[in-house]
Amino acid sequence: MVYEVIVDISNSDTDKVFDYLAPFPIERGSRVLVPFGRRQVEGFVVGIKEKSDCRYDLKDVIMLLDDYPVILPEMLALAEYMRATDLRLIDCLRLFVPAKLRGGRVKALRRNYLYPEVSLTLEEALTKVKPSAKAQRALLCELYEVKAAAEARILERYSPSAVKALVEKGLIRRESTELSRTPAGMPAERKKVELTPEQAVAVKAVSEGAPGTYLIHGVTGSGKTEIYLNLIKKTLAEGKNAIMLVPEISLTPQMLGIFRARFGDMVSVLHSGLSDGERYDEWRRLLTGGARVALGARSAVFAPLTDVGVIIIDEEHDSSYVSENNPRYFTSEIAEFRRAYNGAKLVLGSATPSVETYYKAVKGEYTLITLDKRINRMQLPELETVDMRDEIRAGNAGIFSARLLSGLEETLKEGNQAMLFLNRRGYASFLRCRSCGFVPKCPSCEVSLTYHKEDNTLRCHYCGARYRAIEKCPICGYEDLKEGKTGTEKVEAEIKRIFPEARVLRMDNDTTRSRDSYREILTAFGAGEADVLVGTQMIAKGHDFKNVTLVGIIDADVALYYSDYRSAERTFQLITQMAGRAGRESKPGRVVMQTYSPNHYVYKFAKRYDYRGFFEKEINTRELTKYPPYSKIVRLLVLSAEADPARDAARALCAEIVSLKAKTPGIMRVQVMPAAMKKLRDYYRYQVVAWIDSDAAKEVMPYVYAKANAANNNKITVFTEVNPQQML
Numbered sequence: 228m229v230y231e232v233i234v235d236i237s238n239s240d241t242d243k244v245f246d247y248l249a250p251f252p253i254e255r256g257s258r259v260l261v262p263f264g265r266r267q268v269e270g271f272v273v274g275i276k277e278k279s280d281c282r283y284d285l286k287d288v289i290m291l292l293d294d295y296p297v298i299l300p301e302m303l304a305l306a307e308y309m310r311a312t313d314l315r316l317i318d319c320l321r322l323f324v325p326a327k328l329r330g331g332r333v334k335a336l337r338r339n340y341l342y343p344e345v346s347l348t349l350e351e352a353l354t355k356v357k358p359s360a361k362a363q364r365a366l367l368c369e370l371y372e373v374k375a376a377a378e379a380r381i382l383e384r385y386s387p388s389a390v391k392a393l394v395e396k397g398l399i400r401r402e403s404t405e406l407s408r409t410p411a412g413m414p415a416e417r418k419k420v421e422l423t424p425e426q427a428v429a430v431k432a433v434s435e436g437a438p439g440t441y442l443i444h445g446v447t448g449s450g451k452t453e454i455y456l457n458l459i460k461k462t463l464a465e466g467k468n469a470i471m472l473v474p475e476i477s478l479t480p481q482m483l484g485i486f487r488a489r490f491g492d493m494v495s496v497l498h499s500g501l502s503d504g505e506r507y508d509e510w511r512r513l514l515t516g517g518a519r520v521a522l523g524a525r526s527a528v529f530a531p532l533t534d535v536g537v538i539i540i541d542e543e544h545d546s547s548y549v550s551e552n553n554p555r556y557f558t559s560e561i562a563e564f565r566r567a568y569n570g571a572k573l574v575l576g577s578a579t580p581s582v583e584t585y586y587k588a589v590k591g592e593y594t595l596i597t598l599d600k601r602i603n604r605m606q607l608p609e610l611e612t613v614d615m616r617d618e619i620r621a622g623n624a625g626i627f628s629a630r631l632l633s634g635l636e637e638t639l640k641e642g643n644q645a646m647l648f649l650n651r652r653g654y655a656s657f658l659r660c661r662s663c664g665f666v667p668k669c670p671s672c673e674v675s676l677t678y679h680k681e682d683n684t685l686r687c688h689y690c691g692a693r694y695r696a697i698e699k700c701p702i703c704g705y706e707d708l709k710e711g712k713t714g715t716e717k718v719e720a721e722i723k724r725i726f727p728e729a730r731v732l733r734m735d736n737d738t739t740r741s742r743d744s745y746r747e748i749l750t751a752f753g754a755g756e757a758d759v760l761v762g763t764q765m766i767a768k769g770h771d772f773k774n775v776t777l778v779g780i781i782d783a784d785v786a787l788y789y790s791d792y793r794s795a796e797r798t799f800q801l802i803t804q805m806a807g808r809a810g811r812e813s814k815p816g817r818v819v820m821q822t823y824s825p826n827h828y829v830y831k832f833a834k835r836y837d838y839r840g841f842f843e844k845e846i847n848t849r850e851l852t853k854y855p856p857y858s859k860i861v862r863l864l865v866l867s868a869e870a871d872p873a874r875d876a877a878r879a880l881c882a883e884i885v886s887l888k889a890k891t892p893g894i895m896r897v898q899v900m901p902a903a904m905k906k907l908r909d910y911y912r913y914q915v916v917a918w919i920d921s922d923a924a925k926e927v928m929p930y931v932y933a934k935a936n937a938a939n940n941n942k943i944t945v946f947t948e949v950n951p952q953q954m955l
């Protein structure tokens with residue numbers, strides 16, 4: 228047999244498969260050590276065939292690296308599928324195994340135990356040891372007494388030679404046992420819950436429905452988790468396995484606790500907080516059948532499970548499901564591949580589905596299940612908008628409106644808690660008239676222009692158009708256009724100045740540098756150690772706090788005027804999520820949204836929790852402006868260490884796509900420009916942005932990928948992004 232091996236060498240252009248022979252049979256998906264040039268390198272066996280077309284003499288595989296294939300046949304097929312975009316096969320395969328498995332940097336944790344020889348009594352055994360060997364005799368007595376002991380413990384008190392002597396005489400046995408490093412969850416009581424009628428309908432619709440994709444659109448607190456748990460239970464009962472994905476942030480110990488309480492050791496957890504040993508053990512438990520439910524963040528979509536019956540993606544709209552670093556992938560696309568491969572069901576859940584997902588549900592591509600009641604009929608908090616332009620007119624140029632200040636005062640007086648949310652997208656900013664709310668837009672792309680302070684320009688990230696920043700509002704003539712940007716630190720300082728007695732916690736990138744600080748801050752706030760929590764997006768999801776009665780959104784427009792076609796959608800999602808933080812239990816909550824554009828449709832619908840209404844309006848806008856789902860925005864990001872090669876390659880790529888455009892009406896626009904971040908981490912960045920009609924994408928994309936691939940060389944790297952999360 229001839230084995231096709233893809234070699235695992237980083238930073239090389241070789242993504243080719245090489246043929247090898249082997250003196251022993253090997254299964255597909257195995258990791259092997261092979262001679263490669265003058266080196267020995269690791270690789271994966273991706274194919275087996277009768278004979279090779281190679282002209283040279285084939286070499287032998289040196290050895291197998293594991294006891295079993297580490298890549299399942301399904302995952303080999305998946306890698307081939309991913310390769311059809313511009314990913315390298317080896318990069319895909321690497322996604323499927325724990326990183327430290329490569330190079331043998333992580334191993335199963337084995338521990339040796341010592342046992343007395345059962346066929347002998349202690350007296351008989353002692354006759355075989357010289358009276359002078361005091362240590363050996365003592366060790367024998369001890370082992371006969373305790374019946375078994377960890378060798379490491381014994382060696383704390385006895386010499387290795389004593390143990391060795393007894394083993395050699397056949398008086399004690401050494402056995403090696405594998406230990407599982409399984410991360411602990413928080414113990415959760417196993418609540419017996421009776422499904423509500425709405426939940427029962429949802430469970431039935433999925434479990435008795437045909438294989439396919441289901442969208443569960445349920446308001447916050449409608450009990451989606453319980454639906455997922457029931458679906459997984461049914462899947463396991465059918466002898467199939469399950470994958471449950473949550474945004475990284477939701478993987479709280481509580482969540483693990485709930486899953487452990489229901490499914491015990493059947494659950495394996497995969498997320499970035501695991502140690503290498505834990506990750507390896509959890510992964511292997513899935514591969515070898517020890518665990519049948521994979522629970523984790525986006526990378527758990529690659530869980531090594533066969534016979535997958537259900538894949539669940541909770542909070543499907545969350546941007547953490549998109550991998551924006553190499554290799555780039557959409558978790559939902561991978562899940563869809565695995566769903567189809569297994570004839571399984573894919574369940575997407577959200578209170579605020581992404582517009583593209585909901586569109587598919589409306590068109591009938593997905594089955595839509597709606598839950599519009601909260602468990603126990605709890606009320607959703609009241610949302611109010613405050614028009615910040617009125618504040619300016621009334622002489623208040625501060626961060627807080629009079630409404631929010633009185634709300635804070637009241638909350639503090641009653642001993643309740645408040646959360647103040649400040650949207651930050653780091654780099655990007657916009658100019659806004661604080662008197663009339665005007666924000667400059669790109670005339671051809673319909674997105675807000677981004678303000679670049681360094682050269683005082685306004686730029687469109689989609690078409691590259693640049694304008695000199697304006698100082699005077701063209702609508703109302705107000706002369707002080709301000710950058711729409713306030714920092715969390717400033718908000719914290721203001722609170723402390725106005726309410727000196729208030730205890731304030733802040734959560735942002737600066738205060739959450741270490742892995743645990745995120746959890747620590749939320750735990751402290753939950754325990755009532757502070758009255759006010761000021762934070763960025765990080766506080767919008769995750770924990771529920773009983774005593775939070777006020778949520779203040781300092782500048783709701785920040786997400787709205789980010790130059791991105793999804794800005795209204797993101798604003799709606801953020802508001803809904805933040806609202807979900809207030810009044811979770813008996814205390815009614817209130818949300819105050821400060822805005823300079825109170826008449827924007829997003830606020831009208833968000834206030835009423837009217838997702839459907841928002842969707843109808845938004846999808847119309849997308850159709851008019853030809854944004855996704857009516858098109859695919861494809862960005863070819865071209866990087867090089869010097870400026871010229873990237874620029875030239877980007878121009879050449881653009882020219883090729885322009886020439887294709889002449890033949891295919893499916894390509895609507897193509898433009899080449901420097902990326903918004905022209906230089907990042909020593910690389911110059913140029914981009915080609917193509918707008919491709921959705922209907923034509925299937926036909927056009929392979930061509931685009933091929934062109935992008937062909938442009939890669941040792942000076943230039945091209946990344947292809949579809950509907951990028953941000954155009955930086």
Ligand code: ADP
Pocket residue numbers: 420421422423426445446447448449450451452453602
């Ligand atoms: P969602 O994910 O839809 O926002 P959750 O799954 O967090 O909602 O459920 C909200 C709360 O309702 C949780 O505390 C959960 O334990 C509880 N819950 C869910 N289903 C039921 C039920 N059938 N009976 C009683 N309580 C339930």
Ligand code: ZN
Pocket residue numbers: 669670671672673687688689690691692
């Ligand atoms: Zn533009």
